[in-house]
Amino acid sequence: MTQSNHWPWYAFIYRFGGPQVTFWLWILSLLGVWLFFQDAAMTILNRKPQVRSVADASSGQMYWQSWVMVEGTEIKNVRKLLGRKGESSIPLRILLDPSDPAAIYWRGLAKLAADLGPKPDSDSEKGMEFQSILTTFNKDRDKKYIPWRAMILYEDSDTAPISSETNLAEPLTPSEVTDDMGPLALEELKFQKRVALVRENITSTEKYQGVLDIHSQLAINVSNQSLRIGRKPSKSSLIIFTLSFMILLMLLAGLQGAIKRDAALSEASALREKLRSESPT
Numbered sequence: 416m417t418q419s420n421h422w423p424w425y426a427f428i429y430r431f432g433g434p435q436v437t438f439w440l441w442i443l444s445l446l447g448v449w450l451f452f453q454d455a456a457m458t459i460l461n462r463k464p465q466v467r468s469v470a471d472a473s474s475g476q477m478y479w480q481s482w483v484m485v486e487g488t489e490i491k492n493v494r495k496l497l498g499r500k501g502e503s504s505i506p507l508r509i510l511l512d513p514s515d516p517a518a519i520y521w522r523g524l525a526k527l528a529a530d531l532g533p534k535p536d537s538d539s540e541k542g543m544e545f546q547s548i549l550t551t552f553n554k555d556r557d558k559k560y561i562p563w564r565a566m567i568l569y570e571d572s573d574t575a576p577i578s579s580e581t582n583l584a585e586p587l588t589p590s591e592v593t594d595d596m597g598p599l600a601l602e603e604l605k606f607q608k609r610v611a612l613v614r615e616n617i618t619s620t621e622k623y624q625g626v627l628d629i630h631s632q633l634a635i636n637v638s639n640q641s642l643r644i645g646r647k648p649s650k651s652s653l654i655i656f657t658l659s660f661m662i663l664l665m666l667l668a669g670l671q672g673a674i675k676r677d678a679a680l681s682e683a684s685a686l687r688e689k690l691r692s693e694s695p696t
Contacts, residue, residue: 426672447659454652469512473638488518509565525617567641
């Protein structure tokens, strides 16, 4: 029987690879299992999106359920509506839980803006109610309109920090202000821009599906859990982990075969030496 016939079939990696190849396979397979275990587990445990509330998803509990579907009140540009400007022009979008008191106030303001119709009139009943809210907005902002725990929404990785404060209003551009515009007309134009600002940036009920992610805390009451809209758990991590794990299993199984083969060769060598020593010279 030749030496190659002593190899068990499950030790083919050791037979054909040799010491150097099997050494690097051990290193790479162990690294693959270690590095991609968490992402692979996420993919396996998230076979379909889980319907969760914004408050539940943003709490950080049930960590393994990262592919979610959430529904709440969306603020499309926090920097304008909450009276804060960022260091960049990138809108900061957040999703509020429907039970959040701030969401209730924002929905009420959005409903008023919608009820004012296509040509908002500040002298109408709804217009005066809207004006009354805007008059006390700066005083009530921190008490009523700041969310207790909101989730950041984004489709890219750019999220600028929040810094200086402004009022709930878009500044009038020079092209909008004419020389013959009186004070009343100017105030009416400002009122209409504020109504448009609320309409454009508040969605009372919005539903999103995506993968939860962690970001740095910003200067607002937001959770460290954010939602990457439209993203799904990565299958490539699962593929790499599976391949690494399979190779590792074959290496472990083949190691037993290699040990048995070495033991058998040692016994055969010892037997030959014994027979050689016992044979007459």
